[in-house]
Amino acid sequence: MPRYSTEKRLLKQELHLDEPTFQYLINQNLLTEIPGIHQHQCQRCFNQGRKYFGKLPSGHIYCRKCINMGRVSECEPLYQWNGPAPVYEQVQNPCVWGGDLTPLQEHASNELVNQIKLNGSLLIHAVCGAGKTEMLYEGISYAASHSMKLCIATPRADVVRELAPRLRKDFPNVKSAALYGGSSEVDEQAQLVIATTHQLLRYDCAFDVMIVDEVDAFPYHKDPALPKAVKRAVKEKHTLIYLTATPRTNLKLKSKLNLIPTVSIPMRFHGHPLPVPSFQYNKKIEKQILEGTLPNQIEKWINDRGNRRYLLFTPTVEMAKQLSTLLNHTPYVYAEHPDREDLVKQFRYNKFQALITTTILERGVTFPSIDVAVIQADHDVFDEAALVQIAGRAGRSANDPNGNVTFFCRSENKCDGPVETLFISDEP
Amino acid sequence: MHCLICYKHLQPDTTWSTLFTSAEKQICADCESQFERLIEVSNHHCQICMRPLKESLNLCGDCFAWRERLDGRDPLKRNMSIFTYNEFMKEIMTLFKYRGDYELIYVFKEEIKQTFVSLKDFAIVPIPLSEERFNERGFNQAEAIASLAGEKILNLLKRTSSEKQSKKTKQERIFFNKSI
Ligand SMILES: [Zn+2]
Ligand SMILES: [Zn+2]
Ligand SMILES: [Zn+2]
Ligand SMILES: [Zn+2]
Numbered sequence: 325m326p327r328y329s330t331e332k333r334l335l336k337q338e339l340h341l342d343e344p345t346f347q348y349l350i351n352q353n354l355l356t357e358i359p360g361i362h363q364h365q366c367q368r369c370f371n372q373g374r375k376y377f378g379k380l381p382s383g384h385i386y387c388r389k390c391i392n393m394g395r396v397s398e399c400e401p402l403y404q405w406n407g408p409a410p411v412y413e414q415v416q417n418p419c420v421w422g423g424d425l426t427p428l429q430e431h432a433s434n435e436l437v438n439q440i441k442l443n444g445s446l447l448i449h450a451v452c453g454a455g456k457t458e459m460l461y462e463g464i465s466y467a468a469s470h471s472m473k474l475c476i477a478t479p480r481a482d483v484v485r486e487l488a489p490r491l492r493k494d495f496p497n498v499k500s501a502a503l504y505g506g507s508s509e510v511d512e513q514a515q516l517v518i519a520t521t522h523q524l525l526r527y528d529c530a531f532d533v534m535i536v537d538e539v540d541a542f543p544y545h546k547d548p549a550l551p552k553a554v555k556r557a558v559k560e561k562h563t564l565i566y567l568t569a570t571p572r573t574n575l576k577l578k579s580k581l582n583l584i585p586t587v588s589i590p591m592r593f594h595g596h597p598l599p600v601p602s603f604q605y606n607k608k609i610e611k612q613i614l615e616g617t618l619p620n621q622i623e624k625w626i627n628d629r630g631n632r633r634y635l636l637f638t639p640t641v642e643m644a645k646q647l648s649t650l651l652n653h654t655p656y657v658y659a660e661h662p663d664r665e666d667l668v669k670q671f672r673y674n675k676f677q678a679l680i681t682t683t684i685l686e687r688g689v690t691f692p693s694i695d696v697a698v699i700q701a702d703h704d705v706f707d708e709a710a711l712v713q714i715a716g717r718a719g720r721s722a723n724d725p726n727g728n729v730t731f732f733c734r735s736e737n738k739c740d741g742p743v744e745t746l747f748i749s750d751e752p
Numbered sequence: 753m754h755c756l757i758c759y760k761h762l763q764p765d766t767t768w769s770t771l772f773t774s775a776e777k778q779i780c781a782d783c784e785s786q787f788e789r790l791i792e793v794s795n796h797h798c799q800i801c802m803r804p805l806k807e808s809l810n811l812c813g814d815c816f817a818w819r820e821r822l823d824g825r826d827p828l829k830r831n832m833s834i835f836t837y838n839e840f841m842k843e844i845m846t847l848f849k850y851r852g853d854y855e856l857i858y859v860f861k862e863e864i865k866q867t868f869v870s871l872k873d874f875a876i877v878p879i880p881l882s883e884e885r886f887n888e889r890g891f892n893q894a895e896a897i898a899s900l901a902g903e904k905i906l907n908l909l910k911r912t913s914s915e916k917q918s919k920k921t922k923q924e925r926i927f928f929n930k931s932i
Contacts, residue, residue: 337888375754378855380890388853395852399890 330410330513331473331530333358333368333402335394338526354407360396361385368396369525370549390525392505404528411471412515413499418468419461421494429459432587436463436565439585440472440533445564450589451716456567457490459589460535463565464491468498468515472532475517475557477524479541481505482668482685488518521550527557534558535565541713570712601715601729603701609732610700613643618650625697625730626651626678632728633671634695636680637714639703644680647699656680683710691717693724701731755780756859757844778858786840790833801831834863852889857896864900876903880911 339346339355349355358367365372369390376389386397396402425433432448439446440463450456460476467474476491478484481504488502501514503523511517521536534554558564566584604621606612612619626634636654638644644656655676657664664684671679672691679685683705696718698706706714711731718727753762760780790797794804798812805812811819818826835841848856878894886892898905 375759378853380852380854381896382890384890386852386854388855391847391851391853395890397890 330405331528332511332526333404333528334526335396335400335402338394339403354405356404356406358402358404359398360401361387361398366390366396367402368393370552393522393525410513412473412513413468414471415468415497415515417465418495418498419465420496421458421461423458425458426455428589429455432459432589433462435585435587436460437466439565440466440563443561443563445566445584447566447568447584447586448589449568449586451569451712454589456537456589457487461494463533463535464495464498464516467533468495473515473517473530474533474535475519475524475527475531476535476537477519477521477554478537479521480538480684481507481520483537484518484520485665486690491516491518521553524550524553524557527553529556529559531558531562533563533565535567537567538569538713539566540568540570569716601711601731604730604732605735606732607734609734610643613646613650613699616646616650618647619732621732622697622699629695629728631677632695633674633691633693634678634697635685635691635717636678637685637696637698637706638680638682639700639705641682643699644682647680651678651680654678654680657684658682659684683714685717693727694718695728695730697730697732699732700734702733702735753778755783756855757783778861786838788836788838788841790836793836799830800826800828802833832867834860834867849889849893852891854891854896857900860897861900864897865902868901868903876901876905877908878905880907880909882911 360367366387371387371389377385378388379385384398386395435446464474484502484504492500498516499514500516501509501511503519536554606619606621609619638647641658644658648654648656655667657667696714698714715729718729755762756778762780790802796805796807798805798815799810800815803812844856847853876898878898881892
């Protein structure tokens with residue numbers, strides 16, 4: 325039995341089968357062939373846009389949109405396991421974490437377990453640092469002890485890399501898989517899957533419980549394929565949980581209309597609310613940096629940090645690079661940086677005091693006791709959700725709840741309105 | 753039209769420059785600017801392999817060593833390169849060769865065409881691909897590139913081993929690759 329192909333749609337090379345076995349399974353109707361492109365739509369990534377299709381010399385059409393997961397085309401179909409469904413273990417007392425939940429966390433946790441029992445859905449609205457992960461533990465335990473398959477899907481690979489070891493430590497007997505572009509792990513009947521949202525494109529009718537983390541984040545709310553992928557990845561009977569720090573309008577509306585039960589956790593787990601950012605204005609901030617001068621305010625902010633560690637967020641890679649040069653080659657990271665993982669790890673282990681980053685680190689990744697500055701916080705890439713997340717980076721530990729968060733903006737008008745009210749509207 | 757690389761919508765612009773070049777733009781200016789042409793990197797190159805060189809030299813160390821070793825009977829007369837293999841090119845080639853994104857070939861259409869215009873008395877013989885690789889990828893990348901020249905292609909070579917060239921070290925390639 326091909327352990328890789330249950331509950332998934334895979335390319336032939338992803339099955340890792342030798343040719344006779346493959347032929348045998350096809351003949352026995354244990355593997356079903358799904359056309360790669362059907363009615364002008366990619367059957368893996370839902371792509372229908374004409375510009376995302378290409379033509380091979382053979383004349384066959386292929387999908388360019390998801391080609392990084394291996395090429396799907398009219399002559400390269402997908403395969404799905406058609407034999408008996410896998411049976412998952414009932415892991416008794418799967419959780420070994422000994423910590424306590426705050427009353428608010430406990431409320432969310434109970435609601436989560438209730439919904440899993442009901443095959444319902446739930447929106448958990450929790451500010452950054454509210455201890456979201458721990459709130460999921462009861463739910464994970466329930467699923468694992470009832471032979472369920474559970475997935476935590478998150479937009480960013482960094483979050484998968486941070487979350488997976490934590491969950492493995494706290495659920496040592498639950499078989500798990502951490503999936504993101506470039507990870508070497510495969511889901512060989514794992515019961516707990518921690519994956520980037522994109523990886524869900526390979527699944528079909530697989531999960532009893534689906535937890536979608538940061539639903540408000542790019543790319544989930546902008547790419548219509550990802551909500552579809554979530555829908556396809558779950559079983560007919562399933563539980564859908566959304567986690568968010570800043571629910572976007574449509575989810576907000578749904579929960580207002582009581583279409584989705586909602587739990588709100590406004591406090592961070594150590595009882596302190598989100599740090600309120602201070603604002604500094606400088607019209608020429610971008611110009612100065614790109615032309616090679618360090619703006620005075622930023623220099624002062626950095627000097628004021630003393631021995632404290634800090635993150636500097638920049639809107640573009642170009643600015644990150646310039647700033648790095650201006651600051652004695654302080655390391656900088658961005659999505660395609662070849663040593664990104666390594667640099668983040670080194671920063672986590674205190675190898676250097678500061679790290680410059682584009683928005684890639686806004687979510688999920690936690691460092692104890694750090695301060696945060698956002699350069700050009702009024703830039704388009706820093707939307708509401710992003711700024712709340714970034715502010716949440718500071719003061720992450722109970723020992724150091726008072727991190728400094730400073731937003732450097734170009735114009736006063738643009739900064740004041742939505743951004744400042746944001747931090748107030750998050751309170752109960 | 754959309755950029756073949758980043759899918760951005762391409763504005764059909766009618767500036768003077770496009771009036772005179774009939775070439776149809778396939779990629780956007782942002783993507784275009786990330787390619788690096790070898791002639792832009794340096795104005796002096798090794799006469800055989802086109803590696804950028806100091807003004808005072810005609811041949812690079814490698815080509816010089818080959819000439820000595822083969823006593824002037826080097827079968828390689830000249831190598832012509834258009835682009836440098838920078839990070840951007842590396843990404844494009846990975847997508848093209850290993851992911852099999854065939855459409856990317858059209859990124860290079862004009863450049864390849866222009867290069868062949870200046871050549872006389874030649875035959876195009878693409879390096880063949882192993883059957884296994886061909887079936888996997890659905891095309892031979894060398895033949896695909898050659899087809900852009902708009903000239904007749906002669907398939908005169910046959911592969912005797914299927915080992916992947918890129919997996920070998922430079923040393924191995926030099927000393928053990930006798931099939932080509
Ligand atoms: Zn696709
Ligand atoms: Zn482009
Ligand atoms: Zn368009
Ligand atoms: Zn040379």
